[in-house]
Amino acid sequence: MSGSVWLPPDARPTTFPTIPGQRTAPSWAEPDPVDELAVRLDDFVAAAVHPDEIAALLESDGMSDDQIRERYGVKNSFALAEELYERVTRRHPEPRTPPHDPWRVSLLTCLLRGVVFALPGFAYVLGAAAPLPLLAGALTGWTWNQGLAHRAYTWLGLGDERAAKRSLLRGVPTGVVLGALVAWLASGTADRSTAFAVGQSLYLGASTILLVRARERALLLALLPMAAGAILTLFHPVPNAARLTLLLGSLLVVTVLGLLEILPQDNAVKERGELRDQPRRTRSRHTTAGPPLLSSFPYALFGLATGTLVLHAALEDNLTAVILTLGMGPAEYLLHRLRSTAATALRSSTTPTAFRRAATRTLLHRLTTYLLTLLALALTTGISPAPLLLLGTVLWTALLLQSFGAILSTTAICSVAALAQTFAPLTALTVYALAATTQAALACALLGKATAHR
Numbered sequence: 001m002s003g004s005v006w007l008p009p010d011a012r013p014t015t016f017p018t019i020p021g022q023r024t025a026p027s028w029a030e031p032d033p034v035d036e037l038a039v040r041l042d043d044f045v046a047a048a049v050h051p052d053e054i055a056a057l058l059e060s061d062g063m064s065d066d067q068i069r070e071r072y073g074v075k076n077s078f079a080l081a082e083e084l085y086e087r088v089t090r091r092h093p094e095p096r097t098p099p100h101d102p103w104r105v106s107l108l109t110c111l112l113r114g115v116v117f118a119l120p121g122f123a124y125v126l127g128a129a130a131p132l133p134l135l136a137g138a139l140t141g142w143t144w145n146q147g148l149a150h151r152a153y154t155w156l157g158l159g160d161e162r163a164a165k166r167s168l169l170r171g172v173p174t175g176v177v178l179g180a181l182v183a184w185l186a187s188g189t190a191d192r193s194t195a196f197a198v199g200q201s202l203y204l205g206a207s208t209i210l211l212v213r214a215r216e217r218a219l220l221l222a223l224l225p226m227a228a229g230a231i232l233t234l235f236h237p238v239p240n241a242a243r244l245t246l247l248l249g250s251l252l253v254v255t256v257l258g259l260l261e262i263l264p265q266d267n268a269v270k271e272r273g274e275l276r277d278q279p280r281r282t283r284s285r286h287t288t289a290g291p292p293l294l295s296s297f298p299y300a301l302f303g304l305a306t307g308t309l310v311l312h313a314a315l316e317d318n319l320t321a322v323i324l325t326l327g328m329g330p331a332e333y334l335l336h337r338l339r340s341t342a343a344t345a346l347r348s349s350t351t352p353t354a355f356r357r358a359a360t361r362t363l364l365h366r367l368t369t370y371l372l373t374l375l376a377l378a379l380t381t382g383i384s385p386a387p388l389l390l391l392g393t394v395l396w397t398a399l400l401l402q403s404f405g406a407i408l409s410t411t412a413i414c415s416v417a418a419l420a421q422t423f424a425p426l427t428a429l430t431v432y433a434l435a436a437t438t439q440a441a442l443a444c445a446l447l448g449k450a451t452a453h454r
Contacts, residue, residue, distance in 0.1 A: 033072050034080070038087045045084050046091035054081035103340040107333050112216050114329020119223040120203065121322060122230035123250075126243040130193040137183035137197035139307050141204035144175035146303025147296040152212045154291040163290060165262040168212065172205035172258070179204065199251050206258030213261045222257060226250035298407045305414035306395060312421050312428065313391055320388055323377045324395065330373045331396050335403060338366040339453075346453050356448035363400075363447055367440075370396050390432035397439035404452050406442070413438055 038045060041057070048054050058068070058077045065076040074080045124134070148171040155164035179201030180194070187194045210219045229246040232238060314321035341362045349355035374392045378385040394417065401410040417435040420426050446452050 034074075034083055035087070037072070037080075038084050041084065042088060045088040048085065051078065051081040051085040054084050101340050101343065103336045103343065105333060105336040109216070110333035110336070111329040112220060113211075113332060114326050116207075116211075116216050116219050116223070117328050118322060118325040119220070119227045120207070121325065122223075122227040123200075123203075123247060125230040125233060126226065126238075126247050127196050130187065130191075133183040133187040133193040133197045134200060135311055136186035137179040137200050138204075139304060139311065140179045140182040141175060141201050142307040143300050143304040144171075144178055145204055145208040147300030148172070148175060149208055149212055150296045150299040151291060151293075154295070156212075158290075160290075164212070168209050169262045172209060172262075175205050175208075176201045199247065203251055203254055206255045209258035209261050210254070215257065215261065218257050219254065222253040223250055298411045299402075301415060302398070302402065302407065302411040305411060305418045306398060308418035309391060309394065309414065309421065312418075313387065316387070316428070317383055319381050319383050320391070323374060323381065323383070323388060324392060326377065327370070327374050327392065331370055331399065334366045334370050335396075335400055338362055338400070339403065341366075342447060342453055346450055352450065355450060359447040360444055363443060367393065367396060387428055387432065390429060390436055393436035394432055394439065397436065397443050400443050401439060401446065404446055406446060409442060410439060413442075 041054070044057060045054055055077045058080060063077060068074060068077055068080050072080055072083075074083060148168065151167050151171070152164045155161075155167060176198075180198040183197030183201070184190060184194050187197075207219055210216070226246045226249070229238060229242065233243070310321055310324060313324070342359050345355055345358035345362065349358055371389050371392060374388055375385055378388050394414070398410045398414055401407070413435055417431050421428060421431045424431075
């Protein structure tokens with residue numbers, strides 16, 4: 001022991017020289033560098049949905065293909081990414097904060113919109129007029145304002161609020177003139193019905209502005225006095241002068257509110273003045289390409305087709321149109337809930353088949369809820385439920401397809417249905433059933449595709 005030296009534990013060598021003839025550790029006992037890399041990148045690799053994501057990370061870390069071949073024994077970064085993807089189990093952790101739901105909407109707001117859609121019907125109680133000019137003017141207004149609203153909403157989606165206001169400022173007067181002209185042609189003379197149709201066209205244009213600008217409450221308050229007066233006339237005679245005052249008063253208020261929403265404000269005028277005072281070279285050119293006019297045409301035709309279907313139902317029974325109009329509030333809410341639930345199912349489903357089943361169940365559940373709402377209103381009013389439920393299915397599935405961008409398909413189906421009901425010797429139930437079945441099948445096929453929910 002006299003020739004040995006004691007060392008403390010922390011001073012002892014951790015490696016020892018190899019003695020000639022001593023066997024080294026076998027190669028299979030050495031750690032796999034790919035496994036070591038998989039452990040180091042475990043969180044990222046586990047959350048990746050495709051090997052290309054891992055390859056992008058490897059390349060961003062500066063790994064060249066030569067380094068990868070030398071260190072990991074594979075061809076390139078893509079081969080290494082595939083190897084890592086296979087060795088690590090998929091784990092997709094939930095986000096720390098709840099994901100943003102763009103389809104969340106208040107039920108009260110949707111019900112309010114349904115009431116706002118229905119209140120103008122009381123105007124026909126106060127101002128009795130020949131139906132033909134009013135129906136012709138209403139169809140024209142629905143068609144024009146549907147396309148105009150699409151154009152304004154598109155501008156808002158592009159973030160150009162000024163262009164949206166400008167399109168409304170130019171489009172509403174044109175729609176008023178068209179509606180009045182069609183009503184006059186349908187009447188043949190400039191009589192009381194024509195004057196009422198002109199006011200109807202003006203209201204449709206002004207209310208379109210307020211609805212696009214999300215001013216439902218202001219529109220409701222403007223219509224309440226007129227609606228209250230119309231209800232009063234059902235129980236007690238009201239002088240013609242009072243009827244006219246209520247009609248013109250509500251129309252004037254709605255028109256003024258609409259103009260205030262789209263006319264340039266003082267700050268906008270000041271901003272344009274400052275822009276003119278700037279040197280020409282410092283002005284920023286507006287480069288956002290606006291929506292082409294033809295892109296709004298299918299939406300206008302959609303308004304014409306659905307409006308024709310509703311008018312046919314109204315000619316059979318006025319209460320059918322009233323119930324469908326009131327039902328637009330619940331219909332909008334259920335459409336938003338369907339989109340929200342489908343987005344949740346897209347995040348939680350693990351296979352395409354599971355997602356298709358979840359989307360189909362959601363569609364059937366929301367549609368059933370809407371039809372039960374219509375059925376309750378039908379039983380309350382005592383009208384025949386079968387035509388109402390079938391037409392309600394056509395309208396709701398049409399709005400659903402439109403919200404998913406399938407505007408051409410639903411416009412074609414509704415247009416064929418409107419033409420068939422107008423000219424073909426088919427019953428309304430047959431037309432509604434064929435259109436509802438076709439659109440429901442198309443909706444099921446569309447909702448089962450994950451790419452449709454982008």
